[in-house]
Amino acid sequence: MKWSLNLGKIAGIKILVHWTFVLLLGWVALSEAQRGSNTGTILLAVGFMLSVFLCVVLHELGHALTAKHYGITTKMITLLPIGGVASLEKMPEKPSQELLVALAGPAVNVVIALILWLALPTLQGAVTEEFFMRITLANFPYLLLFVNVVLVLFNAIPAFPMDGGRVLRALLAFKLGRVRATQIAANLGQMLAIFFVFIGFFYNPFLILIGIFVFFGAYSENMVVQHLDFLRGHTVREGMITHYVSLTPTTTVREAVSKLLTGSEHEFVVEEDGVVVGTLTRSQLIQAVKNEQMDMPVVQVMTGQVKTFNANDKLADAYTELQKSRAPLYPVLEQGRLAGVINSDNINEFIMVKSALMH
Structure with missing residues (x-):
C-alpha cells in the first residue's frame, strides 16, 4: 500500500x-x-x-x-x-x-x-x-x-469484510456452496451496513464510516466470487486479446508515443521475434517524454521483469492475479512465444458476455 x-x-x-x-x-x-x-x-x-x-x-x-x-x-x-x-x-x-x-x-x-x-x-x-x-x-x-x-x-458481526461474515459464509457453504453462501452473507452484510449508517447519523458518526466500509467490502467480496464462478473451467486463451500492438526493443519513445496517440492501447508488450522482453506503460512513456528522452529506445524505460501466463492456464487465476497486482496487462505465451495479452477489462467483458448468454 x-x-x-x-x-x-x-x-x-x-x-x-x-x-x-x-x-x-x-x-x-x-x-x-x-x-x-x-x-x-x-x-x-x-x-x-x-x-x-x-x-x-x-x-x-x-x-x-x-x-x-x-x-x-x-x-x-x-x-x-x-x-x-x-x-x-x-x-x-x-x-x-x-x-x-x-x-x-x-x-x-x-x-x-x-x-x-x-x-x-x-x-x-x-x-x-x-x-x-x-x-x-x-x-x-x-x-x-x-x-x-x-x-x-x-x-x-456477520458481515464482510469482518471475520463474522467469513465465518457465516463458511458455515453456509457446507450446505449451499461457496457462491450462494457468499450472496447470502454479502446481502446480510449490506443490510447491516445500511443500519450502521442510519444509526450513525443519530449517535456516532464513526458508525457511518464503518457502515460504508462494510457495504462496499460485502459488495466487492460478492462480485469477486461471482466472477470467479463465471470463469471456472475457462482458460486464458478464451479471454486473451489477440489483436494488439507490440513494440520492439529498438522502438523509440517517439514512435511509441505515436502509437499511443493513434491507437487504443495504453500499455504495450515489448517483444522480439515472439520472445517477450518487457512491458511499457503509459505512465512510463509520459515520464520519458518529460525527461526529454524521445529518441531513447523503449528497452531503456520499460519494465523488464514481467510475469506471464500460458494460454492454457486457468482464466480465474489470471483474474485473481490482475485483481491483486493491479497490473495493466500480462503477456500470454504459447510454447514460449507471445500469443496475446490479458487484462482486467477483457476478462470483465468475457464475464459480461457469459452472464448475458446465461439469461
Missing part, C-alpha cells in the same frame, strides 16, 4: 503502518492535551493506542499463519486508523479451511483477554463511566482487556 512505513517482518510477513495512522496518534495526543493532561498522561494514552494496535497485528497474524498452514501466503499486514488488513494471497475455498482462518484472528484476542483476566486482580466495587474516560497506569491493563473483548465482538 502506498505511503506506508515498513516496520519489518514477522514470520516472513511485512508489517506496514499507513501514514494516516500517525494522524490517529496525533489526534489522541491532542485530545489529551486539550483536556489538560500532563506529558506523562499523553504518552500513556499514545502507548495505550500502540498496545491496542499490537493486539490488532497479533489478530491479523492469527489469520495469516493459519492461512500459511494451508499453503496460502500473506505478503503484508497494514495498520490503518480503522484497524489492520492482512493481504492474504486468497481465502481458502474449502469451507472448513476458511472457517478456521476466519476464527484464528478473534481467537488470538480471546487468548489475550483470557491471559489478562487471569493475571489481573478482580476490581473492587462497581466500574463507573469515569473508569473509561481517562487512561492511567492502574486501569491500563483493564482497558486493554476490554478492548480485546470488543475486538472479538466487533469481528463477530
Whole structure:
C-alpha cells in the first residue's frame, strides 16, 4: 500500500503502518492535551493506542499463519486508523479451511483477554463511566482487556469484510456452496451496513464510516466470487486479446508515443521475434517524454521483469492475479512465444458476455 512505513517482518510477513495512522496518534495526543493532561498522561494514552494496535497485528497474524498452514501466503499486514488488513494471497475455498482462518484472528484476542483476566486482580466495587474516560497506569491493563473483548465482538458481526461474515459464509457453504453462501452473507452484510449508517447519523458518526466500509467490502467480496464462478473451467486463451500492438526493443519513445496517440492501447508488450522482453506503460512513456528522452529506445524505460501466463492456464487465476497486482496487462505465451495479452477489462467483458448468454 502506498505511503506506508515498513516496520519489518514477522514470520516472513511485512508489517506496514499507513501514514494516516500517525494522524490517529496525533489526534489522541491532542485530545489529551486539550483536556489538560500532563506529558506523562499523553504518552500513556499514545502507548495505550500502540498496545491496542499490537493486539490488532497479533489478530491479523492469527489469520495469516493459519492461512500459511494451508499453503496460502500473506505478503503484508497494514495498520490503518480503522484497524489492520492482512493481504492474504486468497481465502481458502474449502469451507472448513476458511472457517478456521476466519476464527484464528478473534481467537488470538480471546487468548489475550483470557491471559489478562487471569493475571489481573478482580476490581473492587462497581466500574463507573469515569473508569473509561481517562487512561492511567492502574486501569491500563483493564482497558486493554476490554478492548480485546470488543475486538472479538466487533469481528463477530456477520458481515464482510469482518471475520463474522467469513465465518457465516463458511458455515453456509457446507450446505449451499461457496457462491450462494457468499450472496447470502454479502446481502446480510449490506443490510447491516445500511443500519450502521442510519444509526450513525443519530449517535456516532464513526458508525457511518464503518457502515460504508462494510457495504462496499460485502459488495466487492460478492462480485469477486461471482466472477470467479463465471470463469471456472475457462482458460486464458478464451479471454486473451489477440489483436494488439507490440513494440520492439529498438522502438523509440517517439514512435511509441505515436502509437499511443493513434491507437487504443495504453500499455504495450515489448517483444522480439515472439520472445517477450518487457512491458511499457503509459505512465512510463509520459515520464520519458518529460525527461526529454524521445529518441531513447523503449528497452531503456520499460519494465523488464514481467510475469506471464500460458494460454492454457486457468482464466480465474489470471483474474485473481490482475485483481491483486493491479497490473495493466500480462503477456500470454504459447510454447514460449507471445500469443496475446490479458487484462482486467477483457476478462470483465468475457464475464459480461457469459452472464448475458446465461439469461
